[in-house]
Amino acid sequence: MAEKMRKKLLQTELERPTLCMECGGVLVYKGLGEYQCEECGAFEYDDYGKVRNYLEKHRGANVAEISAATDVSHKAIREMIKERRFEIIDNRGGYLRCEICGESITSGRLCSKCEEHYHRDVEAKAREERKKGMTMTGYGDATTGERGSKRYTRER
Numbered sequence: 752m753a754e755k756m757r758k759k760l761l762q763t764e765l766e767r768p769t770l771c772m773e774c775g776g777v778l779v780y781k782g783l784g785e786y787q788c789e790e791c792g793a794f795e796y797d798d799y800g801k802v803r804n805y806l807e808k809h810r811g812a813n814v815a816e817i818s819a820a821t822d823v824s825h826k827a828i829r830e831m832i833k834e835r836r837f838e839i840i841d842n843r844g845g846y847l848r849c850e851i852c853g854e855s856i857t858s859g860r861l862c863s864k865c866e867e868h869y870h871r872d873v874e875a876k877a878r879e880e881r882k883k884g885m886t887m888t889g890y891g892d893a894t895t896g897e898r899g900s901k902r903y904t905r906e907r
């Protein structure tokens with residue numbers, strides 16, 4: 752049982768730091784791969800955060816350069832690109848732009864920042880809709896009769 756728990760924990764911890772390197776405090780996710788210790792305020796980054804930080808200062812860097820500077824493996828970086836997590840890698844020619852802020856991106860319609868805002872917005876709206884729906888009771892009054900089980904009597 753303990754083994755199972757450990758495996759589960761490892762899975763979720765693999766990509767993100769959970770404890771502060773400085774004081775061992777809990778790291779709180781700040782977004783975009785950045786975490787801050789709630790005890791001492793130190794910042795930590797997961798692989799995505801490291802790569803992203805590097806790219807912010809070195810736009811157009813290639814995978815080898817990023818890997819050398821951040822210690823994140825080529826494979827992991829390629830995975831991130833495949834998942835469309837960066838809008839600034841290898842963006843030579845064929846420009847796409849974020850539909851909200853206009854930043855150049857390699858794929859999709861929004862940059863990752865706007866995508867997050869978009870999701871939050873959608874979530875907020877969905878919550879409102881849900882509230883409205885609850886007061887109006889639009890559904891949920893489907894009769895729960897036994898319509899499926901028709902009883903018929905044979906006629907002789």
Ligand SMILES: [Zn+2]
Pocket residue numbers: 771772773774775776788789790791792793
């Ligand atoms: Zn700390």
Ligand SMILES: [Zn+2]
Pocket residue numbers: 849850851852853854861862863864865866
């Ligand atoms: Zn944007």
